[in-house]
Each structure stands twice: as structure tokens, then as C-alpha cells.
Amino acid sequence: MKLVKISQTLFFVLCSLYYTSIYSQVAPEKYWIMLTDKNNSPYSLSNPSAFLSQKSIDRRIKYGISFQQNDLPVNPFYIDSIRKTGVTIINWSKWFNFVTIETNDSLALNKIYSLPFVKNVRKVAYATTIHKKKKEKNTNSVDVIFTDNNDKISKFNIPVLKKKSVGNYNYGFAENQVCMIACDYLHDLGFRGEGMTIAVLDAGFWNADTMAVFDSLWLNGQILGTRDFVKPGNNVFNESSHGMMVLSIMGGNIPGKLIGTAPKANYWLLRSEDANSEYLIEEGNWAVAAEFADSVGADIINSSLGYTIFDDSLQNHTYNDLDGNTALVSIAADIAASKGILIVNSAGNSANEPWHYIGTPADADSILTVGAVDPYGDYAYFSSVGPTSDGRIKPDVCAQGVGTWVASMSGGNNVSAGNGTSFSSPVIAGASACLWQSNLASNNMEIIQAIKQSSSQYNNPDALLGYGIPNFAAAFLILSNKKIYNIDEDENVNIFPNPFIDKLYIVFSSVDTHAIQFKIFNLAGKLVHQTEYFQLVSGFNSLNISNLNNLSKGIYILNIISENKNFSKKIIKIK
Numbered sequence: 001m002k003l004v005k006i007s008q009t010l011f012f013v014l015c016s017l018y019y020t021s022i023y024s025q026v027a028p029e030k031y032w033i034m035l036t037d038k039n040n041s042p043y044s045l046s047n048p049s050a051f052l053s054q055k056s057i058d059r060r061i062k063y064g065i066s067f068q069q070n071d072l073p074v075n076p077f078y079i080d081s082i083r084k085t086g087v088t089i090i091n092w093s094k095w096f097n098f099v100t101i102e103t104n105d106s107l108a109l110n111k112i113y114s115l116p117f118v119k120n121v122r123k124v125a126y127a128t129t130i131h132k133k134k135k136e137k138n139t140n141s142v143d144v145i146f147t148d149n150n151d152k153i154s155k156f157n158i159p160v161l162k163k164k165s166v167g168n169y170n171y172g173f174a175e176n177q178v179c180m181i182a183c184d185y186l187h188d189l190g191f192r193g194e195g196m197t198i199a200v201l202d203a204g205f206w207n208a209d210t211m212a213v214f215d216s217l218w219l220n221g222q223i224l225g226t227r228d229f230v231k232p233g234n235n236v237f238n239e240s241s242h243g244m245m246v247l248s249i250m251g252g253n254i255p256g257k258l259i260g261t262a263p264k265a266n267y268w269l270l271r272s273e274d275a276n277s278e279y280l281i282e283e284g285n286w287a288v289a290a291e292f293a294d295s296v297g298a299d300i301i302n303s304s305l306g307y308t309i310f311d312d313s314l315q316n317h318t319y320n321d322l323d324g325n326t327a328l329v330s331i332a333a334d335i336a337a338s339k340g341i342l343i344v345n346s347a348g349n350s351a352n353e354p355w356h357y358i359g360t361p362a363d364a365d366s367i368l369t370v371g372a373v374d375p376y377g378d379y380a381y382f383s384s385v386g387p388t389s390d391g392r393i394k395p396d397v398c399a400q401g402v403g404t405w406v407a408s409m410s411g412g413n414n415v416s417a418g419n420g421t422s423f424s425s426p427v428i429a430g431a432s433a434c435l436w437q438s439n440l441a442s443n444n445m446e447i448i449q450a451i452k453q454s455s456s457q458y459n460n461p462d463a464l465l466g467y468g469i470p471n472f473a474a475a476f477l478i479l480s481n482k483k484i485y486n487i488d489e490d491e492n493v494n495i496f497p498n499p500f501i502d503k504l505y506i507v508f509s510s511v512d513t514h515a516i517q518f519k520i521f522n523l524a525g526k527l528v529h530q531t532e533y534f535q536l537v538s539g540f541n542s543l544n545i546s547n548l549n550n551l552s553k554g555i556y557i558l559n560i561i562s563e564n565k566n567f568s569k570k571i572i573k574i575k
Helices: 004-018 054-062 076-083 106-114 150-155 175-179 183-189 212-219 242-251 281-295 328-338 421-438 444-453 472-479
Strands: 030-035 088-093 098-102 118-125 143-147 197-202 223-228 266-271 300-303 342-346 368-373 397-400 404-407 415-419 494-496 504-510 515-522 527-530 539-545 554-562 566-573
Touching: 030 281, 076 088, 076 098, 088 281, 098 281, 106 118, 118 281, 175 183, 175 397, 183 421, 183 472, 183 504, 183 539, 197 242, 197 281, 197 421, 212 223, 212 242, 242 266, 242 404, 242 421, 266 281, 281 300, 281 328, 300 421, 328 342, 342 421, 342 444, 368 421, 397 421, 404 421, 421 444, 421 472, 444 472, 472 504, 472 539, 515 539
Parallel strands: 197 266, 197 300, 223 266, 300 342, 342 368, 368 397
Antiparallel strands: 030 098, 030 118, 088 098, 143 415, 404 415, 494 504, 504 539, 515 527, 515 554, 554 566
16 A cells, blocks of 8 residues: 555645646636645644544544545645636545635636645636547446347346245346356345445446335435535436446346346446546546545445546546546545545446556555456456556456446346446445445455456466456455365365255365366255256356255265265255
């Protein structure tokens, strides 16, 4: 994790390098007013409850995180003095000590620049032109390819696993994206995100206040609130549908159609992204939204956003910027991580574009960057690649981002599927909430490490998939300090639950990729259940045997048959 003071210094140097004289400009719209200090502030680190919620304070105490100077709010006297010049204040950042303003008055800008506590003024967005963003530019826009119609599905050769039930949840179309990472294992253990708070930073949450897929979130008080950092006071439910779809991947709940990876978590819905244009101001909005998420005690931030190329080419990033220390938004992501928040961010969808690398803040070193795979677990052609410019592995992990099921823009109980790392990121963020709920003693970096270690390419990462596809059943065992047996070497596996009711999970590691089969015998030696052959992956495997309701209560023998092994374990059915 980087030193915040050094990062901030780098940022202010950048501001000076990019600074263009405000006196020669007419009617630019939005600016960062960089401040010199926080002197004579009414706030004090000895009284953090004046600017942080108790949940935020508790997080710091729990994980031994000290209160820092950048926790102090911007001096309200400075904000008021800037406001009195007649400009409109949009937001302000305590981590970077700037105020974002909007004005067409060059005289007001001159007054601001002459204030003794103003260090610099930087133009960060224009008023003259509104550019529609290119497809999958920085919000990783949804590419809806089909709806819940099996005829359409077959044309795209997308596997849709629709079973009558999977454990305690009927995931419907979402089963593949949930089960690919063994998040259903955590759900069946009873970890569904209860008590965890996820802040969703996005471009808007169109109609999320009325759609059936979110009914349970509203009925149970799981939507904690909303904020718009692009247009303060604006209704985020009238803006882009992108965040609505992202939210549905985590918190959606329509049994038989779509159930998210964290259906019981709490959510803050924060708009930091302006879907109509692409300027540097959005990196500042992201930082301010992350500061708010920290102040209200969010445990996790999901950000399906990224920044590379802007409408003003002078603001563009270069590949050399992808060192985790240069872009403001990447520095902000690492500051948020230093406060104990787990940041999950999409890698980007630019693999087939001239800029084919990940974006920012995906390059930040203390966050979990998520790329995309297809429903079969293969690399998605569009998923942005690494490494970072300083040679670090990115993306960190991957999840389903092709044919990922989301709430449909058509409303009602409808679901649709689309492509994008925007959708693989919340798959992982929701699962991370469940994993963290299962082991609250772990901090954010330990959760990230367990997820990486559980992934399919942990011992051989690359620039496409990073450490690979996580196995959250294995991550749970890693955090629980339980041994994960190698089935090729040991006659042992982790079986959960045992005793069981209607479903068994078997977790183990494997060097080979051979097939494996399970047979269940009663004590009289009669075969009562057998599975098809499962193809193993090299690394951690979590397989399940379901539909065991018809077995009578009693003791059984589970026979495990692989190419190299044939051994048995006692299992008990209790109901």
C-alpha cells in the first residue's frame, strides 16, 4: 500500500504541470480549486465523530487504522469564501484538499485565485460541448445481447443452467455466474452479505426505486441512501441504467430468474460518473464519492468505471501513467484501501482498441481489479489486459462478463444479459461481501489475498486473466485456516455439510485435469445415487452433489472415483 503523503505530492506536481492560465480562457465550466492547507479547521482528529460515522470509526479501530490528516474535512471557511465569489460549488475532496466549482465568470475565477489559501486552479471540464461517450469507453456500457427467451439464447451458444433449485436459492438464469466462482457455497453456509455495506459508484440507477428485482432491498431497508456527486441533490434514479444493472448482479432477488451474489447486503447508491461526457472531473467525483463511502462506513466499493482517454486530449492518460501512483482516481482508490475498504474495480473493455490496457483506477495496487471471462471460463475477447506500467499483475482475477444476467431496462420481472467487465466486477464484489462476512477478523487486504490464492491461475498468472477465476469455497477454507487436500496425493477432501440434508459440497485441489465421479451407497452396499463425470481444473475445485432429498435419513458411503484415486468417506443424512 503506497504512502499517502508521497501520492498527494505527486498529484499536486501534476496539477502544476498541467496548469493553463485561467486568464486566457472564456467560459470554461468546471474547475478544481486546490487549497494550501487545513489550518484553523473546526475539526480535530481527536473528535472523529464530527466527520465520520460510528461504523467508519469502528472499522478503523477494529483493523488498527489510525486517523490521518487527510481524514479532516476541507476547511468550511475556505469553502464559504469561494462560494461568496458567486460560483457554484459542486463538491469538495478532503483527501486531496480541493473544491470543485462551476462558473462562467472569469472575474470570479480571478478572485478565487487571489485568495491566500488557494494553491492552484485547474480546469477539469468544459461547458461548450457535450460529447456522447463511445461504446464501452469508461462506463463499460452494457451490450444487451438477449433476453430470457431460450430461442434467442441458443443462437449465442450461451449455457443457461435453469434448475428447479440450487441449495437455498433458485438462481435462475444467474446460476452460471454465481456458481462459476462457488459463491453458492457461501450462500448455503448462510453468508449472503448480511451486515456488510457495499457502496456502488456508477453513472446512475435508473428506475431502481421501482423495479421488482429490488423489492426485497427496499422492504428490508437494505438501500441505505443515495448521493449524486455530479449534480448534488439530483435524483440518481432518473439517470443512467448502468448502475441499476450493476446493482442487480449483487442485490437482485427474483427467484427463478436472477439472484445476486450478495442479496442480503446493504447498499449506498452513489453517482460519480457523468454518462454524457468524459473529463478529468469524473476522477475527482470518484474520489469524493469514495470519501463519502468511507465516512458512512462502507466495507466494499464496487466501481464499474475506468478512465483512460478524455474529451480533452490534454487530460489523456498514457500507459506510463498506469503505475498506481499517477492518476488521481488511482491514488484515491489506494487511499480508500488504506482506510480499510475493499475496492473492487472493473478492468475495462478495451482489449480490441488502440488502448488495450486496463484503465485507472484499475492500476491501483491495493485493490481487486476484475477482468471478464465467458460462461465457459475462457478469456473474454474485450477484457482489458495488463500488466501495469511498473510490471504488476493486472487484472487480479476474472468472473463472468459475457452473457452476464442483469435486470432488464424493460422493467417488471424481466432480465437480460450483456457483456462487459462492468458486470464481472459486481459478481466478485458481492461474493467478496459474503466471504468477508464469513470471517470478519480478516482485513481488506487479507480478503483480497485469499481470493487471489483461491484462483485458477494463482501459480501461473498472466496479463489476460491475472490469477484467474476465484473459487470462493476455497477462499473460505483458506481464511478459516483449514487444509485443502490435494486429491491426487491424499485420500481426503473437505465435505460440507456433513451431516447434510439435500446437497453436498466437495472441495479439494488437483494438479491434473482428469475427470471425477461420485457414487453414494447405503450401508447394505446398494448404489442409491451417482453423478456424471466432472472435469477438474488444475488448482482448487469445488463440486456439488444436489437433489439428495429422496434419500432416507441415515448413514451412507460416498465413493470418490478419479483417474488416479478411488476412496470412500462416510456421510450422514439427517433429514
